[in-house]
Amino acid sequence: MNRRRAVLQVVGGNKIYGGVHAIEGIDFDLFPGEVHALAGENGAGKSTLCKAIAGAIRLTSGDILVDGKRVDFEQPRDALAAGICMVYQETSLVPTMTVAQNIELGNEKLLTRFRTLNIRAQQLLQSLNFQVDPTTPVALLGTAKKQMVEIARAIHNNARIIIFDEPTASLTPEEIVHFFRLVRNLRTRGVAIIYISHALEESLQIANRITVLRDGRSVITAPASTLSRDALVQHMIGRPIVQAICGRNSKGASPRRKKVLTVENVTMGMVVKNMSFSVYAGEVVGIAGLIGSGRTEIARIIFGVLKRNLVNGGIIRLRGRPIRYRVPRQAIDDGIAYITEDRKADGFFETMTVDDNVYIGKLATKRGFTHLLSHARRSKLANYWIERLKINALQRKARIIELSGGNQQKVALAKSLVQDPSIVIFDEPTRGVDVGTIPHINEEIRRLAEQGKAVVVISSYLPEILAVSDRILVARAGQIVAEFNAEEATQDKILYAAVH
Ligand SMILES: Nc1ncnc2c1ncn2[C@@H]1O[C@H](COP(=O)(O)OP(=O)(O)OP(=O)(O)O)[C@@H](O)[C@H]1O
Numbered sequence: 001m002n003r004r005r006a007v008l009q010v011v012g013g014n015k016i017y018g019g020v021h022a023i024e025g026i027d028f029d030l031f032p033g034e035v036h037a038l039a040g041e042n043g044a045g046k047s048t049l050c051k052a053i054a055g056a057i058r059l060t061s062g063d064i065l066v067d068g069k070r071v072d073f074e075q076p077r078d079a080l081a082a083g084i085c086m087v088y089q090e091t092s093l094v095p096t097m098t099v100a101q102n103i104e105l106g107n108e109k110l111l112t113r114f115r116t117l118n119i120r121a122q123q124l125l126q127s128l129n130f131q132v133d134p135t136t137p138v139a140l141l142g143t144a145k146k147q148m149v150e151i152a153r154a155i156h157n158n159a160r161i162i163i164f165d166e167p168t169a170s171l172t173p174e175e176i177v178h179f180f181r182l183v184r185n186l187r188t189r190g191v192a193i194i195y196i197s198h199a200l201e202e203s204l205q206i207a208n209r210i211t212v213l214r215d216g217r218s219v220i221t222a223p224a225s226t227l228s229r230d231a232l233v234q235h236m237i238g239r240p241i242v243q244a245i246c247g248r249n250s251k252g253a254s255p256r257r258k259k260v261l262t263v264e265n266v267t268m269g270m271v272v273k274n275m276s277f278s279v280y281a282g283e284v285v286g287i288a289g290l291i292g293s294g295r296t297e298i299a300r301i302i303f304g305v306l307k308r309n310l311v312n313g314g315i316i317r318l319r320g321r322p323i324r325y326r327v328p329r330q331a332i333d334d335g336i337a338y339i340t341e342d343r344k345a346d347g348f349f350e351t352m353t354v355d356d357n358v359y360i361g362k363l364a365t366k367r368g369f370t371h372l373l374s375h376a377r378r379s380k381l382a383n384y385w386i387e388r389l390k391i392n393a394l395q396r397k398a399r400i401i402e403l404s405g406g407n408q409q410k411v412a413l414a415k416s417l418v419q420d421p422s423i424v425i426f427d428e429p430t431r432g433v434d435v436g437t438i439p440h441i442n443e444e445i446r447r448l449a450e451q452g453k454a455v456v457v458i459s460s461y462l463p464e465i466l467a468v469s470d471r472i473l474v475a476r477a478g479q480i481v482a483e484f485n486a487e488e489a490t491q492d493k494i495l496y497a498a499v500h
């Protein structure tokens, strides 16, 4: 491979944001037919490097060479013209347009007829094994499907260099298998791929070479075959990793537990069908299941995100009292928090600072509203959460859009937890969070249960479900089809229940 010429080189790449070096003196290269993985903690600079390559931002200094020639992209369109396409961590699709329109976005020949557009998109999606209807507006798609549309767009653009930023974070194991097949296929066609993932096993499996970034600097570039997971982690954080700290109460919860939330035969169209389950105070209930199993939808029904006229039947009770929220605000007032995977859509005020977002979380509660906090108290409040969730503290005064993906996720957590809810529903809580921080978030989830709160964790990542849950429910086709105690649950049993 090295005998061929690098298709891409970054030489001495620097990007400075308001005095902070997001990346510093980075040298990086990429060969045709190579998968080059980037690893590093949240905020290490992975997305920044790639955004510069893809023309979304400009380097403060340093050079980018394509086929040995210096380039200077002013916008993503320029990079695309040079054959570089990036599939973003935070999806960049236009929500009000359909899947097909989004795929064509950027190179629509004027006046392509809708029908043609849809047929072309359908063929492409099928060839990629993605189950997405091209005529659906993107706003109605879940995170995983949005990602599929982005991937399809990159392929459609015939890119020679494709950058995947956390492509598998919201895919199911089955979809990941398809995706890997796709990546290998691209590789044999000579496409060069940059692959960012916090799932280190994935990078080790799919990559030819891996580069580790730490605090904006490149620490090592080496063939994947010479690295192990432990070695990668060492390079990433420069110290041994905190082991999974969250030992569950093996005694199990006391026999006289209080039922806090019950879902009884709730039905919504074809998505949720007669779903029933209960959640008790002081426990973590994990909900596993494939995308489309109705897990996220039931959370959205409980929280009042999905309008109640969509619900066809069934009852949801909070401490015995039937509830039916019209808007999330009512759920928040009743002490329910929903921390969602789609932080862009539901989570934040993007242009406000970390401090302000945490404060807004507080204000959203009834109690919070009567206690407007002084500046000092606000800052103390934010400090507390920044410390607890290890939010990149340099970036305190940063606006949310300026945070790395993983740090955004942590602010979303803080913003909800500050409300001191009695029921907390997490939807993919560690998506995009680096391996060093996941134990801390899991610990936080366990702590909530120990404080007597009722906690629900929806996750596609089975090790996570297994690590935090007292009880595990498996959803399939809109129903809860299996239940396991923590002691008896295994990945195999859960997966089996999820697909059979
Ligand atoms: N637009 C911006 N303005 C200011 N600072 C920024 C901006 N974008 C990124 N940063 C900062 O640059 C640093 C690197 O961020 P980057 O998004 O590249 O991290 P990352 O390695 O992709 O992390 P993650 O794994 O969490 O996605 C972070 O400290 C981040 O806060």
Ligand SMILES: [Mg+2]
Pocket: 046, 047, 048, 089, 165, 404, 405, 406
């Ligand atoms: Mg990132």
